[in-house]
Amino acid sequence: MGSLKIMRMLSGLVLAAGAVLTVPPAAAESPDRPAPPAEFTSDWHDPVTAAPPVTTPGTRTCEVVLAAARFRDFTPYQGNYTPPKKCGTRWNKVVLRLEGAVEGRQYDRLGHLSVGGVEILRTSTPQPSPEGITWSVEKDVTRYRDVLVRPGPVEMLIGNVVNETYTGVLDVRVTLVFHTAEGRVRPAEDTPDRVLPLTGGTLTTPRNSERVLAEVYATGSGGGCEEYWYLTVPEPAPYSCRAADGPHREVRVSVDGRLAGIAAPFPTVWTGGWSNPFLWYVTPGPRAFDVQPLVYDLTPFAALLNDGRPHRVEVTVAGVPAGTTGWSVPANVLLWQDEGSRVVTGGLDRHEETVPRGSSVHTPADGGASDRVDTGAEHRLTVAGHLNTSHGRVVTTVDRSVAHTSVHRWGAGENPDAFTGRWTDRETVTTGRTVTRADRTYTMDGETTIGAGDRLRTVLTLGDRADVRVLRDGRRVSWSRLDDTWSGDATYTTGVPRDQRHAVGTTRERYRLYGSGGCWDRSLTSVQGTLTEDRRRC
Numbered sequence: 001m002g003s004l005k006i007m008r009m010l011s012g013l014v015l016a017a018g019a020v021l022t023v024p025p026a027a028a029e030s031p032d033r034p035a036p037p038a039e040f041t042s043d044w045h046d047p048v049t050a051a052p053p054v055t056t057p058g059t060r061t062c063e064v065v066l067a068a069a070r071f072r073d074f075t076p077y078q079g080n081y082t083p084p085k086k087c088g089t090r091w092n093k094v095v096l097r098l099e100g101a102v103e104g105r106q107y108d109r110l111g112h113l114s115v116g117g118v119e120i121l122r123t124s125t126p127q128p129s130p131e132g133i134t135w136s137v138e139k140d141v142t143r144y145r146d147v148l149v150r151p152g153p154v155e156m157l158i159g160n161v162v163n164e165t166y167t168g169v170l171d172v173r174v175t176l177v178f179h180t181a182e183g184r185v186r187p188a189e190d191t192p193d194r195v196l197p198l199t200g201g202t203l204t205t206p207r208n209s210e211r212v213l214a215e216v217y218a219t220g221s222g223g224g225c226e227e228y229w230y231l232t233v234p235e236p237a238p239y240s241c242r243a244a245d246g247p248h249r250e251v252r253v254s255v256d257g258r259l260a261g262i263a264a265p266f267p268t269v270w271t272g273g274w275s276n277p278f279l280w281y282v283t284p285g286p287r288a289f290d291v292q293p294l295v296y297d298l299t300p301f302a303a304l305l306n307d308g309r310p311h312r313v314e315v316t317v318a319g320v321p322a323g324t325t326g327w328s329v330p331a332n333v334l335l336w337q338d339e340g341s342r343v344v345t346g347g348l349d350r351h352e353e354t355v356p357r358g359s360s361v362h363t364p365a366d367g368g369a370s371d372r373v374d375t376g377a378e379h380r381l382t383v384a385g386h387l388n389t390s391h392g393r394v395v396t397t398v399d400r401s402v403a404h405t406s407v408h409r410w411g412a413g414e415n416p417d418a419f420t421g422r423w424t425d426r427e428t429v430t431t432g433r434t435v436t437r438a439d440r441t442y443t444m445d446g447e448t449t450i451g452a453g454d455r456l457r458t459v460l461t462l463g464d465r466a467d468v469r470v471l472r473d474g475r476r477v478s479w480s481r482l483d484d485t486w487s488g489d490a491t492y493t494t495g496v497p498r499d500q501r502h503a504v505g506t507t508r509e510r511y512r513l514y515g516s517g518g519c520w521d522r523s524l525t526s527v528q529g530t531l532t533e534d535r536r537r538c
Helices: 003-015 142-148 225-231 299-305
Strands: 061-071 077-081 091-102 110-115 118-124 133-140 152-158 170-180 194-197 209-216 250-255 258-263 294-297 311-318 331-337 345-353 357-363 371-389 392-410 417-431 434-450 455-472 475-493 504-515 518-527 530-536
Touching: 061 077, 061 110, 061 152, 091 118, 091 142, 110 142, 118 133, 118 142, 118 194, 142 194, 152 170, 209 250, 209 299, 225 417, 250 299, 258 294, 258 371, 258 392, 299 345, 299 371, 299 392, 311 331
Parallel strands: none
Antiparallel strands: 061 170, 077 152, 091 133, 091 170, 110 118, 110 152, 194 331, 209 294, 209 331, 250 258, 250 311, 345 371, 357 371, 371 392, 392 417, 417 434, 434 455, 455 475, 475 504, 504 518, 518 530
């Protein structure tokens, strides 16, 4: 679709701010869906994901434009945010919506947006068709209420390069839609009292803090080897991306030099990943458009942080070779305060850490065999602390373990290049009588080959799974189960102009989310850039 069509579509999207840009359910069963072409053309379906929209209460709304910019270089958009007067500050939900358009030729780009110094969105962009595409991202940002109730500066950047070859200018508009609490609709519950950006590596908390969470928008990106950190191999294996200790990465938070939290990073594949953009044109991989932060419960350290002095809080990525760039780890700290206390005291009662165990073993090619790297790693941290609050003594225990196993095989000239990996991140938080258990599993299984006629083929499957249970006095009070599975198979001719690639490809995504909060089950299939299936089962 050309420029005029893009502008018309964006105009319609602006009028429908807060709506969900998805194919209507009736269309999913429509027998008149267009048949896919024999190969990719110069135009394809706009990007779409199977993830659910943000649920909203159907109450009165107010909309604020947060940012509007055309990104063509690395100049950030800077503006000012003012809360909507007509909707007050009693909100049930606040929804961020990004709407974008781009045409021509362009790489995928990473972007971020902050309000009052607090990052509230990290995203990446799709790669455009010559005729142009539009896309959207929707995110629940209610937890940033503390930032949104007051005016503040806005900064957004999607770093881009535009020249004679890469012509795509990223036209982006971001809005906030405030859904009021009125009638039987109550204000959002359990939002933090304060949200502070972690700047300069130091943190000073209110002295009556009784719950402390940190969130880290950790991304390996930038075009270097850390963008594909899971494919790095130990020295001296003969592969283009090497790291002394292999591909294991772990995102750690420390307080005053003491380990306070661990997490497995999500192996995000951006929309140019695995040397095959035809995999991602219509259906991006899990989390590519909405990078979710890693969350750490630092409540056992609250008493230490409540002494009124600045404390050193640092985020590091273990496994990255010294001197290597490519990771971004902006962080926010979310705080809940005890209204009945001026100062909450307590102590750190337990700190147990296993010695991080890991190995990455290279087996050289022998005869007709491929080079191979087998990696395994695991680490566990348990911390506990107590707080003397106005409602009694509260003990919080956080037990978290991360593990990683993978096998990487490649042939001469890195053809073929195959990888199978699995990451687990298991966490149990016990606060008084309430226990929250979260089991997260991320998977990747793929291979890229270059065959006769320089035909490059990539076959890949990605998985994002999570089971969360909340128990009180041993009884389950809520639960959820996520299974987001993406798969793709695409082939094109390398080393030739775009119109001579004769690309073919099929991608599928099924996003299933079940639990006490309801059910969402949506499947998407695209063939040669045409959406051939959009099915909903709930």
